[in-house]
Amino acid sequence: MANVLVFTEVHDGKVKPVTLEILGKLAGQSADVAVVGDLGADQVAELAKNGAQNVHKLKGANLDKYSPEGYANALAEFIKSKNYDYVFGGATSMGKDLLPRLATKFNAGLASDVVNFVFEGGNFAGTRPLFAGKCLAKVEITGPKPHFVSIRPNALGMTASPTGGAGAAADVNANAGEIRAAIKDIIKAASTKVDLTEANIIVTGGRAMKNAENFKILNEMADVIGATVGASRAAVDSGFAPHAMQVGQTGKTVAPSLYIACGVSGAIQHLAGMRTSKVIVAINTDPDAPIFTKADYGIVGDLFTIVPIMTEEFKKLLGK
Amino acid sequence: MNVFVCVKQVPDTETKIVPTGDGSFIETSSIKWIMNPYDEFAVEQALLVKQSNPAANVTVVRVGSVKDTEALRTAMAMGADDAILVEAADNLDSYSIAKALKGAIEKSGKKPDLILAGKQAIDDDALQVPQVLAEMLNLPSVSVIVGFELAGTAVKVKREVEGGALEVYELAAPCVLACNKGLNTPRYASLPGIMKAKKKPMTQLSLGDVGVSEADRRVKYSQFRLPPEKPAGKKFDATDAAKQREVVSQVVGLLRTEAKVI
Numbered sequence: 292m293a294n295v296l297v298f299t300e301v302h303d304g305k306v307k308p309v310t311l312e313i314l315g316k317l318a319g320q321s322a323d324v325a326v327v328g329d330l331g332a333d334q335v336a337e338l339a340k341n342g343a344q345n346v347h348k349l350k351g352a353n354l355d356k357y358s359p360e361g362y363a364n365a366l367a368e369f370i371k372s373k374n375y376d377y378v379f380g381g382a383t384s385m386g387k388d389l390l391p392r393l394a395t396k397f398n399a400g401l402a403s404d405v406v407n408f409v410f411e412g413g414n415f416a417g418t419r420p421l422f423a424g425k426c427l428a429k430v431e432i433t434g435p436k437p438h439f440v441s442i443r444p445n446a447l448g449m450t451a452s453p454t455g456g457a458g459a460a461a462d463v464n465a466n467a468g469e470i471r472a473a474i475k476d477i478i479k480a481a482s483t484k485v486d487l488t489e490a491n492i493i494v495t496g497g498r499a500m501k502n503a504e505n506f507k508i509l510n511e512m513a514d515v516i517g518a519t520v521g522a523s524r525a526a527v528d529s530g531f532a533p534h535a536m537q538v539g540q541t542g543k544t545v546a547p548s549l550y551i552a553c554g555v556s557g558a559i560q561h562l563a564g565m566r567t568s569k570v571i572v573a574i575n576t577d578p579d580a581p582i583f584t585k586a587d588y589g590i591v592g593d594l595f596t597i598v599p600i601m602t603e604e605f606k607k608l609l610g611k
Numbered sequence: 612m613n614v615f616v617c618v619k620q621v622p623d624t625e626t627k628i629v630p631t632g633d634g635s636f637i638e639t640s641s642i643k644w645i646m647n648p649y650d651e652f653a654v655e656q657a658l659l660v661k662q663s664n665p666a667a668n669v670t671v672v673r674v675g676s677v678k679d680t681e682a683l684r685t686a687m688a689m690g691a692d693d694a695i696l697v698e699a700a701d702n703l704d705s706y707s708i709a710k711a712l713k714g715a716i717e718k719s720g721k722k723p724d725l726i727l728a729g730k731q732a733i734d735d736d737a738l739q740v741p742q743v744l745a746e747m748l749n750l751p752s753v754s755v756i757v758g759f760e761l762a763g764t765a766v767k768v769k770r771e772v773e774g775g776a777l778e779v780y781e782l783a784a785p786c787v788l789a790c791n792k793g794l795n796t797p798r799y800a801s802l803p804g805i806m807k808a809k810k811k812p813m814t815q816l817s818l819g820d821v822g823v824s825e826a827d828r829r830v831k832y833s834q835f836r837l838p839p840e841k842p843a844g845k846k847f848d849a850t851d852a853a854k855q856r857e858v859v860s861q862v863v864g865l866l867r868t869e870a871k872v873i
Contacts, residue, residue, distance in 0.1 A: 357778075359742070359752060382738075384772040388754045391705070391742035400706060400829025403737045420838070421735050425628040426637065429834040434706075471751035472786065476779040478769070486773035492872075516873060534757075534793040535775035540624050540733050541648050541792065549872040560624040566838065570870040572862065576850075583846060587870065588862050592849030600856055604863040608873065 293320045293413055296370065298380040301326055306334050309381035313442050314341040315450025320410065323347060325369060327354050327362055339458020346458060349465035356474055362389050364468035367396040375437045377415060382441040394439040400432040401439035406446035415440060423540035423563035444489045445546045484519045487538060492518035492549045495538055498525035499554025499594060506532060509553060512602040515611055523555045539564035553594045557582025612667040613721040614657045617712050617728040618650040620675050620682040630835035636702050637835055646682035649729025651797040652790040656759055657727050658690045659795060668692050670719060674711045676701050687808035688800030694813040695719060697821055704830040705739035707823050713747045714821025723785050730755045730789040741789035753780045754789035
């Protein structure tokens, strides 16, 4: 049995769902959770329900907001005081920034953006996509312990009936150390939607959207079904949408339950970024568009008439 | 002022990836190699820094195979001054690459003021090297930057996080910055630029020269394989306006009854 620490991020007082996905998958190992800052009793209970034995709340000066150095210093000191074989975290914006730095403090390896894993005789063996999902490979870690793993959100899924843990919560005095790169300000995004990488439903517009204004019809559908709106590279490069919305090899790799591609032809680099979506719907006027080869449900037709009808049908279905 | 730009050479985004027969890596013989797209933003930012600091020297560094030096030549054709190539296999892990980059930078004898890189390479998509390099060099870093200002040694950058929100960081050079699309618009190499690049110095080093050995490997990949193909889906013709509502209603219904996703 491996001793595992799961680092969790807290957003609006709640642990990120990927933490619960990781805990569920770690059934059979001994799993603790570390958080920087405070965590409410309800969240500790949620972690315990999903298998957390101990919940360590790292508290100290200059840790009220994220900084790569402050978080890495505080976590490294804490991890050195324990005997963990593995440290897991989500491959989120913060995880991707923090975990490489933290692992290097131990001269240790990090398997990033893992989508599935098992323990083979106490050793981690993961699966991860490479070349933006055009192929998969087995990933293993060698060298000094602890070994570090980041997990792609939405990939493992939630465990239906997880094995609970003790969920013993305690404060830990932590030191941020020297922070040379600090956040001075945060510019909020115009959208309050879930990020593409964490979204359960995504509606994407391609070059056929013709302009930025037309994304309005996608936003209307997204509002009805609780989706986040994305864009293809062609749409981004044409200036219809910002790069933060881009899905594909040079944008975001996504894995929602439902992906609705509107006027997206399906270039190989786009397909790479969304092919692991559980269910794909494609709307395109060209019956031979490559996107149809990946679609579970393809609709050959004009998105400008189909999308508003679909929005109405969703409204009816959902009683809105 | 010394600016280093770390670049990687990766298969073109249109490449069809084929695993080798033994699954140890991918077939590389017929691949068209390009500079990692995110690295273009790093090269461009270095050249913009050089424009306002004409005394600045821009060195591009790459760790990878020597059979094609496209990425370094492109960077020099865009305007970088010189290049360092550390010869290595194309499937090295992030830790080894970062250590090799550190060794190459130190061996250059130039003290780095700015180290720029793409936020990720689109081959192994590990998103590690800039942060690992920063930690190895004991420098501050910010990743996924979409805004950059430099005044003396004061650096102000914008980092993109989930949902498109931006974190504004203030730090001082020397530092490591990982660049994202949206930071700038990379220039095309001009014909005179391409001619000049041929004469620019490129230092070639071995992994041994920069102190990296197989013992530095931290992550091992094996069993490269194609993802499972989905069975063909259902396709509906909604080109006839009279049938549109019926078709869409049917698909929406199937999303609930068959796919159970809504």
